Amino acid sequence: MKKPVQLSENVFLIDDFDLNMAERTGTYVLTEEKVTLIETSASPSIPYILEGLKTLGVSPADISYIIVTHIHLDHAGGAGLMLQHCPNAKVVVHPKGARHLADPSRLIMGAKAVYGDKFSQLFDPIVEIPEERLMIQGEGGTLKISEKLTLKFLDTPGHANHHFSIYHPLTNGIFSGDTAGIFYPQLDREGIEFYLPTTSPNQFDPEKMLHSMSRFKELGLERIYFGHYGMSENPSEAFRQVESWLKVFIEEAKQVVLEEKHEGKQVEHITQKLYDKIKIHLTQQGLPDTHPIYELLYLDVNVSAMGLAHYLNKTTGGTH
Structure with a gap:
């Protein structure tokens, strides 16, 4: 078990060991007044998140929001299972993603088509989320999680149509999900700063992806918090x-x-x-x-x- 890493004040990263791999997919924990998680990965990652929260001294009952940037299973597949541990939390999702979290049958079918007989081992269980525990956020939406911090939501398609990114004004950073690619901290430690786009099926659109990244550039960001994996303080090089x-x-x-x-x-x-x-x-x-x-x-x-x-x-x- 790796300890959560502190990235900035009140922002921590838990390694989800997605696909049993270190530093592939992570969950961000905002230890503000209303404790907030960003991304859950798939259900097999939930024990790692619970263990990480314990290390941080955070009880699942204290969690107010579980935000998923999009509904691909390596980002949101575990949201329903995580919610069972968090009696006071709501899951925050893009308007185009909400119905698939309430009824994940199409998500399951799509993942089975790609992963075949490995599906159960990688993703089970995918738990339905009751509609009253879903909160929709789209372009221009805001979410106040403490006196000093209000998160802002941007609609950022390109990787998927049901994708938003979350601007964190206190660190001038963006939780970019998969819109601005993948960062490889394993290479960063070797002195090689390396980023790749992620163009997975079936809603990838290069024009939309470039447009979403141009919106990021306009924000003059100082940090990107990637879905895969960790934080970069060099957004211009990433883009x-x-x-x-x-x-x-x-x-x-x-x-x-x-x-x-x-x-x-x-x-x-x-x-x-x-x-x-x-x-x-x-x-x-x-x-x-x-x-x-x-x-x-x-x-x-x-x-x-x-x-x-x-x-x-x-x-x-x-x-x-």
Whole structure:
């Protein structure tokens, strides 16, 4: 069990060990007057969150809000189970996501299609959330969690249509979910600052993603709190890298979709091409090719490849 990390005053990060991997998905804890969690990961992560809260001296009964940036299972799959431990909490969600938390049958079906027989081990149980315990927040919404802190919500599609981001004025930071990509603290410790876009299926849209990031830029942020994983204090570099890799992702995927008509094979080829490019980029910066981060990178790139193939087949009239 890793101890929660303090990122700034009243902002802590618990490692959720999503997919049994350290530093893949995290839960942020705002220890304000109304204690607030941001993201829960999937249900197998809930014991880690409860243990982390215990370390911080926070009782689940003290939690007022559980905020999920979007309803993908690695961010919100455990929200219903977590809520059973938090008698006084409400789950805060995007207007387009609320009905899927109240009735998760479509989420479950979608995840089973992707993960097959691994579904139970990775995600069970997915617990319905009673509608009276859901709170909807959308563009321009605010949530006062203490005298000095009011969170502000921005509608930020691109990764998913049911995605908002949460501005934290006291730290001039944004809880960006997956809209502004993935940060790899494992590489940061090796002296390599590295960010990638996350283009998972099935609502990925590059134009919307770039537009959402341009809104982040307008805020003049000093911090990004990523869904995957941790905090960066260099937002301009994050945006630069994510935009640059997004172009690469699209170009490489387009080439594959033009040449290969079978979507399953497209995903396989896109994954390999992107993974090879990333590996070359990192080994050129001195990272040994035996570094354990490559396992995580392959996983992330494979999910992104699925979204790229889906998007390009939809927009270029490729075959499914």
